[in-house]
Amino acid sequence: MSNRPPLATTVKNPASLARRLRLPTRLDRKVTVLAWCSFVAQVLVIATGGAVRLTSSGLGCPTWPLCTPESLVNTPEMGIHGLIEFGNRTLTGLVGGLALALLLCVFQLRAQRKDLYILASSVLVGVMAQALVGGITVLTGLNPFIVGFHYLASLTLVCLSALFVDRLGAGARTPAGLASPRWLKNSLWATASLTAVTVVLGVLTTGAGPHSGDAAAGRNGFNAVILQHVHAWPSYLLIVMTLLLALVLHSKKHESWKWAALLVAIQAMQAALGIFQARNGLPELAVGFHMVLASLLAATTAVIFVRTQGYLMSQSQQA
Numbered sequence: 001m002s003n004r005p006p007l008a009t010t011v012k013n014p015a016s017l018a019r020r021l022r023l024p025t026r027l028d029r030k031v032t033v034l035a036w037c038s039f040v041a042q043v044l045v046i047a048t049g050g051a052v053r054l055t056s057s058g059l060g061c062p063t064w065p066l067c068t069p070e071s072l073v074n075t076p077e078m079g080i081h082g083l084i085e086f087g088n089r090t091l092t093g094l095v096g097g098l099a100l101a102l103l104l105c106v107f108q109l110r111a112q113r114k115d116l117y118i119l120a121s122s123v124l125v126g127v128m129a130q131a132l133v134g135g136i137t138v139l140t141g142l143n144p145f146i147v148g149f150h151y152l153a154s155l156t157l158v159c160l161s162a163l164f165v166d167r168l169g170a171g172a173r174t175p176a177g178l179a180s181p182r183w184l185k186n187s188l189w190a191t192a193s194l195t196a197v198t199v200v201l202g203v204l205t206t207g208a209g210p211h212s213g214d215a216a217a218g219r220n221g222f223n224a225v226i227l228q229h230v231h232a233w234p235s236y237l238l239i240v241m242t243l244l245l246a247l248v249l250h251s252k253k254h255e256s257w258k259w260a261a262l263l264v265a266i267q268a269m270q271a272a273l274g275i276f277q278a279r280n281g282l283p284e285l286a287v288g289f290h291m292v293l294a295s296l297l298a299a300t301t302a303v304i305f306v307r308t309q310g311y312l313m314s315q316s317q318q319a
């Protein structure tokens with residue numbers, strides 16, 4: 001006879017269930033691969049979400065949670081718009097599955113790696129919440145404020161997934177945050193805040209612009225041309241500030257100068273793309289790249305910010 005506890009007892013006791021499911025007890029290469037897949041999938045969601053909006057497929061599936069009142073999935077009569085919108089919905093299953101798998105991978109290690117456990121749980125909860133927000137987006141006929149919130153939430157999930165990847169390798173690193181001087185921590189606060197302001201103003205610019213996701217969708221009522229400039233100004237300030245930071249760090253031979261230089265390169269590319277799209281009537285492909293690059297910029301900024309401040313440190317690093 002087996003000496004295992006009955007299943008009902010096991011289910012009530014998460015630790016026992018985890019042992020029974022043979023969840024990993026160490027962070028091996030498989031977890032790293034899974035974490036990278038999760039990060040890439042989150043970026044892909046931004047790209048496909050962009051494709052939905054930029055091909056006017058926002059109401060390709062006119063209702064939610066079903067695609068049409070009669071069908072869960074898109075039908076051939078709905079054409080390419082239905083296919084694109086439903087494709088984006090399907091991706092939620094993939095990111096959700098990856099998020100759950102990552103949470104299970106770190107469950108047994110939740111005492112030693114609280115940082116990874118918090119990040120994995122946040123991503124899973126965020127993906128579930130995003131599925132609901134996506135539904136509300138459709139049910140409100142693509143309200144531009146909801147569409148903007150949906151994008152910002154996705155961007156946050158990209159940042160959290162990037163932080164997870166970064167924290168996986170943190171066990172072997174010195175606690176850079178503790179070693180960061182106060183002026184560097186303050187500079188990163190300014191950089192992160194200015195990035196957030198630029199991104200939010202960008203989202204408002206989009207909400208006023210021509211790419212609404214469907215011909216029938218409303219706009220937020222702001223003047224798109226004025227907003228475009230208001231969005232661009234803090235981005236220029238951001239680039240100058242980060243460039244100065246990189247130069248100061250380089251002159252002080254601080255190892256973070258490489259990170260700051262990478263940030264300047266991404267910011268400059270993003271601004272160049274912004275200027276290009278603004279001067280050329282907002283071509284869909286350029287706008288799509290601008291959306292995706294913004295998420296990579298936010299993720300890089302988040303990683304540098306968290307490292308510099310010394311947030312989310314593992315137990316061994318705090319000791």
Ligand code: HEM
Nearest residue numbers: 199202203205206209211232235270271274275278291294
């Ligand atoms: C660090 C620099 C920049 C960042 C992080 C950034 C970020 C963003 C973001 C997040 C959006 C909203 C995307 C969406 O809601 O789907 C956006 C939209 C936009 N950005 Fe930028 N941006 C930057 C620089 C610029 C610059 C310099 C310009 C030049 C004028 C520009 C022009 C635009 C325009 C026109 C839109 C609206 C596109 C549309 O109507 O679909 N951006 N930006």
